[in-house]
Amino acid sequence: MPDTKQAVLVVGAGVAGMQAALDLANFGRRVHLVEQDSHLGGQTLRLDKVYPTDHCAFCPVWTHAFACREHPRITVLTGTRFKGLRRGPEGDIALLEKAARLIDGDKCVFCGKCMEVCPRKALLGRAPDLPWDPAQPPVPWLDAGRCDACGKCGPACPAGAIDAARQTETFEIAVGDCIFAGGFQEPRPAPAPEFGGHTHPDILTAMAFETLIAEYNAVPGEKLRCPSDGRPVENLAFIQCAGARDRRFLSHCSAVCCMHAAKQASWLKRRQPDLDIAVFYTDLRTPGKGQEAYMKTAEKLGVRFVRRRPGLAAPVDGPSGKGIALRHEINARVATTLADIVVLNGGLACCPCPEEAAEAGAHPCGFCSEPADIANSVIQAGSAAALICGRQTGKDASSPAYRGSGGRP
Secondary structure: OOOOOOOEEEEOOOHHHHHHHHHHHHHOOOEEEEEOOOOOOHHHHHOOEEOOOOEEOHHHHHHHHHHHHHOOOEEEEEOEEEEEEEEEOOEEEEEEEEOOOOEOOOOOOOOOHHHHHOOOOOEEOOOOOOOOOOOOOOOOEEOOOOOOOOOOHHHHOOOOOEOOOOOOEEEEEEEOEEEEOOOEEOOOOOOOHHHOOOOOOOEEEHHHHHHHHOHHHOOOOOOOEOOOOOOEOOEEEEEEOOOEOOOOOEOOOOOOHHHHHHHHHHHHHHHOOOOEEEEEEOOOOOOOOOHHHHHHHHHHOOOEEEEOOOOEEEEEEEOOEEEEEEEEEEOOEEEEEEEOEEEEEOOOEEOOOOHHHHHOOOEEOHHHOOOOOHHHHHHHHHHHHHHHHHHHHOOOOOOHHHHHOOOOO
16 A cells, blocks of 8 residues: 555545545645545436436546546545544544445356345346446445345355455554544435335435436336326426524435425426426525526526425325325415425435544535535635645635636746
């Protein structure tokens, strides 16, 4: 392993973490890029497209992931958890835990035979909702919660890629600086139980709905169908701030949800113009470049933005209809709206920088610092890298002279 005395530890390999790692490495610093999942790209890999351009989300993530894998100054540590950061005699000491990897990606040919013999279906393939590292060949993914270590997968592998004897490894590395880019997570169980999150197939989180309507799942000319029974969807409702801006759960605004709903609604209106889509919101947030125009375009397509906050979402199946009933108020009177699918948008929880890491001087950036979209997360990551590099050269990374040099010393 190369000398790590002046290396920088970057925790989290989403868009913010990868951007920070590449900026630091291009400046000349050695970087340890740590990611607890088996893939680079974070939550962005679960998106089909990104707003306000509607460009493919996979393409820029793939180029960054490949660049991180190939950069000579970046050591990529996937399947590795950050356990702590402490002061050492010559700098900071990071404690890391690398999970045992059942399948050797260098040997695996992705034939699927291990998945066929697994009695608990603990080995998963590359499903649409299962992110994988776009810079690496696909390998089956082990769901440790299902695995009972029966040992049937090893003999079934023709390539000898499965080693059930591998153990979790804990180790320490010395680092000069640390950037924390932990991103966000969807709370489970879902907040705001009155909306029925995770209790009915037709009540979906925004990220699950992204997979349902993604282009790789769409059939030209085919209508969107309910996950519960396959009937065509005629009415669709988004509930914004579902669990967010709520003192019972998350008091903050998740920042990205208004535009996320506008993006998904716009796709569907273009594919299925007769689909009735209502977005129930508290306030609309469009602070970024081009976002207000994007929202206006969604309205022109026929998306209804309704300033109203439902108090209940519950499945119904009776003489009055079948679907998800939303209870809300109109002119101080209780009203009911029936939708075939309800999307719960909001309640994204930050993965905060651990207290001991913050006390040791770690730089948080991206969603773990504050709710932020992809563009702002990348900007914050570049700023954190610039602060570290500016301190190394004795220059103020925020000064006009430093910015004018393009970040070069």
